Amino acid sequence: MSAIWHPFTQHGLNEPIPLVDRADGAALYTRDGRRVIDAVSSWWVTTHGHNHPRIVAAICDQAQRLDQVIFAGWTHAPAEAVAQGLRALMPAELTRVFFSDSGSTAVEVALKMALGYHAHTETGRTGILVMEHSYHGDTIGTMSVGARGVFNAAYDPLLFDVGTIPFPTGDGVATLEALERACKAVRPAAFIAEPLVLGAGGMLFYPPAVLRRMAEICRAHDVLFIADEVMTGWGRTGTLLACEQAGVVPDILCLAKGLTGGSMPLAVTMATEPIYAAHCSTDRAKTFFHSSSFTANPIACAAAAANLEIWRDEPVLSRIATLAVRQAAMVERLARLPGVANARTCGTIAAIDVVVRDGGYLSTLGPRLLALFRENDVLLRPLGNTIYVMPPYCLDEADHARIEAVIGLALSAVL
DSSP states (O other), rough: OOOOOOOOOOGGGOOOOOOEEEEEEEEEEETSSEEEETTTOOOOOOOOBTTTTTHHHHHHHHHHTTTOOOOSSOOOOHHHHHHHHHHHHSSEEEEEEESSHHHHHHHHHHHHHHHHHHHTTTTOOOOOOTTTTOOSSSSSSHHHTTOOOOTTGGGGGGOOEEEEEEEOOTTOHHHHHHHHEEEEEHOOOOOOSSSSEEETTTSSSHHHHHHHHHHHHHHHHTOOOEEEEETTTTTTSSSGGGGGGGOOOEEEEEEOOGGGTTTTTTEEEEEEEEHHHHHHHHGGGSOOOOOOOOOOHHHHHHHHHHHHHHOOOOOOHHHHHHHHHHHHHHHHHHHTTEEEEEEEEETTEEEEEEEOOSOSOOOOHHHHHHHHHHHTTTOOOOTTEEEEOOOOOOOOOOOOOOHHHHHHHHHHHHH
């Protein structure tokens, strides 16, 4: 029996846990000889495909040169290459790059940057505004700014209070009015949002016009706007950043997952110059006090630098556009099946809701669907009664058709 305690896994249910030996492109290969289509990009991280040769080569080369070095007061070439590459690729206003190691820590860093900015500029602002149904990670700070519920109920005594605005529905007017009221009444330090798509909240979509107006309201009231693009970044919504579709440049941007093409743990938090300047001082008390032992690990940075080169050199956006068209066509067909509701796409993300009485994350439907997908060699991980497909951009037509067919089979079996 394995001694491993797996994340987001209820071991008391004794569900099988396949052993994966290797991966290539959009497929995983298990110890017992199965080929499994990775339809969720191994938790939304794999962009170009597993074991992309350019990224693998960069990792192998760097591992023979420099494996690790303290990043407090020291630097190295791969980190400098990543910072320079991000400055060239991301909005010009985001002038500073702070490294960390996961999406959760990227958001923790963003929250600390925002609060540090207001502390050092003596504005008196301390509160954080969030969006209903949001999810930003599993550390204490990120759970605090995420939706309260089954994910974090046991840890409620540790969480700090935040202000919450409703998720945008329809034209989003109610959300925008609530944000305006909160900005005036509370005078918060920052507002954090997942642009265009709330992932773990159920693949909930809202339009670019609402995102643009939210950013404008924040700017009008001197509230820092934090864009959590940990999932939505790197092309998932059809553009490099979801914020692009709204013409929005956040004050602070969180990136992870696809930063290394999904090959290594690495994250960055990018900030505008005023936020950096508020911490840059001869007063050591204004230092930005955040780090981890493996901040800007050279091997992970080499993978990220190779990923940035792929974005520069290869037709990545063309591949994304092709996949988005196929995703939209698949969703249109799935929408005609009995029991399917709210079929939707945003770029390369496709989602449908299965009509059941016990909806939500703990829906009994979820484990049944998960088992059916696993038995049919497709890695899909429903969010309660929401089935979503978010594959690597290299997914070919045959595997895409297989994903659609298996979803159809699963729906027939459970309904």
